[in-house]
Amino acid sequence: MLKVVALHGFTGSHQDFEPLKSMVNDDLIEFVTPDWPGHGKLKQETDVPKYSLEAHMEIISEAVGSSKRVILLGYSMGGRLALNWALNHPDRIQKLILIGASPGIADETQLAERLKGDQALAHFIRIHGVKPFIKYWNGKTFFRPLMALPPDRLDSILERRLKNTPEGLALSLENVGTASLPSLWPRLKELRCPVDIVVGEKDPKFIEIGYRMGECIPKARISIIESAGHALHLERPEDIATLIG
Numbered sequence: 001m002l003k004v005v006a007l008h009g010f011t012g013s014h015q016d017f018e019p020l021k022s023m024v025n026d027d028l029i030e031f032v033t034p035d036w037p038g039h040g041k042l043k044q045e046t047d048v049p050k051y052s053l054e055a056h057m058e059i060i061s062e063a064v065g066s067s068k069r070v071i072l073l074g075y076s077m078g079g080r081l082a083l084n085w086a087l088n089h090p091d092r093i094q095k096l097i098l099i100g101a102s103p104g105i106a107d108e109t110q111l112a113e114r115l116k117g118d119q120a121l122a123h124f125i126r127i128h129g130v131k132p133f134i135k136y137w138n139g140k141t142f143f144r145p146l147m148a149l150p151p152d153r154l155d156s157i158l159e160r161r162l163k164n165t166p167e168g169l170a171l172s173l174e175n176v177g178t179a180s181l182p183s184l185w186p187r188l189k190e191l192r193c194p195v196d197i198v199v200g201e202k203d204p205k206f207i208e209i210g211y212r213m214g215e216c217i218p219k220a221r222i223s224i225i226e227s228a229g230h231a232l233h234l235e236r237p238e239d240i241a242t243l244i245g
Contacts, residue, residue: 038168
């Protein structure tokens with residue numbers, strides 16, 4: 001049986017992949033969807049070492065288990081962490097699917113600016129709480145297509161985001177945010193497995209990043225999903241399902 005390990009993004013949880021799971025043949029595919037520290041079942045985690053990159057890599061290793069090779073799928077933050085794991089376990093990856101993901105920030109000036117911004121955002125979350133932060137987060141331009149989903153699909157997503165804790169989100173941002181992890185741009189050429197880079201048409205920043213990644217990864221394939229934004233696994237799970245098979 002083929003195993004798919006699907007990794008959620010910041011503010012998300014394992015439940016984000018329920019629509020996608022329902023669209024694949026569960027007689028042929030085993031879906032494993034761990035939560036990150038500060039999210040989902042681990043939202044109450046406050047032990048700082050549990051938020052290290054190494055701890056996140058161990059979560060992926062546990063999800064992969066004894067499977068010889070898996071499809072590793074990651075969305076946004078989950079994609080960044082998937083890249084880290086794939087580069088260190090190349091023989092365990094059958095295919096890598098990256099949704100709205102970035103390998104990090106190579107430019108030192110941009111990195112310093114992003115780090116400062118992430119630190120300020122973590123402080124905001126701790127001071128003002130989850131609800132004001134989620135209102136700000138959901139207002140990002142690349143989430144507009146997500147926010148336009150019908151209530152029967154959107155309401156449960158928003159409810160899950162609001163169940164996060166301030167400390168969990170702040171610790172996640174401080175420890176595995178884009179600015180907190182090493183840039184993987186120089187290592188992309190090492191990837192030898194097929195890599196699907198998937199981006200929404202309404203997500204121009206990540207379209208640019210996706211094309212740049214495609215120039216570095218030997219077996220990359222880029223898919224631009226029409227009329228979609230950043231959260232493709234939630235907006236267009238049927239399109240992601242076709243990439244799994």
